[in-house]
Amino acid sequence: MGEILVGTCSWTDRMLVGSGWYPTGWRDAEKRLRYYAGRFRIVEVDASYYALPSERNSGLWAERTPDGFVFDVKAFSLLTGHRTRPSLLPDGLPADAGDPRVLDEVWARFAAGVEPLRRAGRLGAVLFQFPPWFRPGPRSRDFLEQCAARTAGWPVSVEFRHPDxxxxxxxxxxxxxxxQCGFAAVAVDMAPSLPASLPPVTPVTCPRLSVVRFHGRSAAWGTGSKEDRFRHRYDDAELREWVPRVHRLAERTERVHVLFNNCCGDASVRAAERMRDLLDR
Structure with missing residues (x-):
């Protein structure tokens, strides 16, 4: 049976910080991470989608977390084909996200940014979450193969957002x-029956890793504000649907990452705590 790690998709989300889950007065970044890492063994870094991760921060994260704790790091937007404003590119690069030289440099800086986590054994996976318009076909196959060449030796997970x-x-x-690319497939839980809904399939594509991400079941997925899209509190019945699925994944892979992305107040941490209890039973 593989190891199952349960956590959330952020420890710094504004609504989580304001929810009261952290002890009163624990506003310091170091204290919050230490508190979180004392209760879970995995977290996802979502800020790296919006800005390239820095070596300094990665090194501090490794220092502030105990042995056995891992970070899943979300790939920078440009690396997954998302539209990226020139202002988000590092200083010194030309304001042209389509320039191959820019892409090469961004890849290099992203790799450098996560290297301290890799060296410390704290890099759980790099998550490539592709945009809704990224659909099956020759061009997407080529893109994935290029990603595989660039990430050789990295633990990588892939989440598709187009249901096809x-x-x-x-x-x-x-x-x-x-x-073929050596990537772990990401299974998702989300509201069913929406045009953009993905089915809750759990394929195993990498013997080392499987990932499940819980986005919540808001009917506003794909529309409205961030709070509208992710506002959901999982009940026991919804979580129990996934217990046998996660156990089956653990029977076929060395490690399973279970991450909650329903970032509405303390909903994600409460769901993660409850899911861990149900899985332990």
Whole structure:
């Protein structure tokens, strides 16, 4: 049976910090991370999607967390084909996100930014969450193969947001492509029956890792504010649906990452705590 790590997709989210989950007065960044790492063994870094991670911060995160704690780091927007404003590019780079020289430099800086976590054994995975318009086809296959070449030796997980990737007649091909690239497939929980809903499939494409991300079941997914899209508190019945699925993943992989992204107050940490209890039973 593989190891199952449960946590959340941020420890610095504004609504979590303001929810009262952290002890009163624990506003210092170091104290918050130490408090979080005393209760969970994994967290996702989502800030790296908006700005390239820095070596200094990665080094501090490694120092402030105990042995066995890992970080899943979300890939910078440019690296997953998302629209990236020139102002988000590092100083000194030309304001042209389509310039291959810019892409090469961004890859290099991203790699340098996560290197302290890799050296310390704290890099759980680099998450590539592709945009809703990234759909199956030759161009996307080429893009994934290029990502595989750039990330050789890294632990990588991939989340698709276009439902065609996991429709019944496409699933085997998708799983085969991820397996060829050495990428772990990300299973998702989200509101069913929406146009952009992905089915709760749990393919294993990498023997070392499987990932499940819980986005909440808000009907506002894809619309409205961030709070509207992710506002959901999981109940026990919804969590129990996933317990046998997660256990089956753990039977086939060395490690399973279970991460809650329903960032509304303390909803994510409470769901993670409860899911951990249910899995332990």
């Amino acid at each position: 990737w996991w429709r019944e007649d496409q699933r085997d091909g998708t799983a085969g492509l991820l397996r």
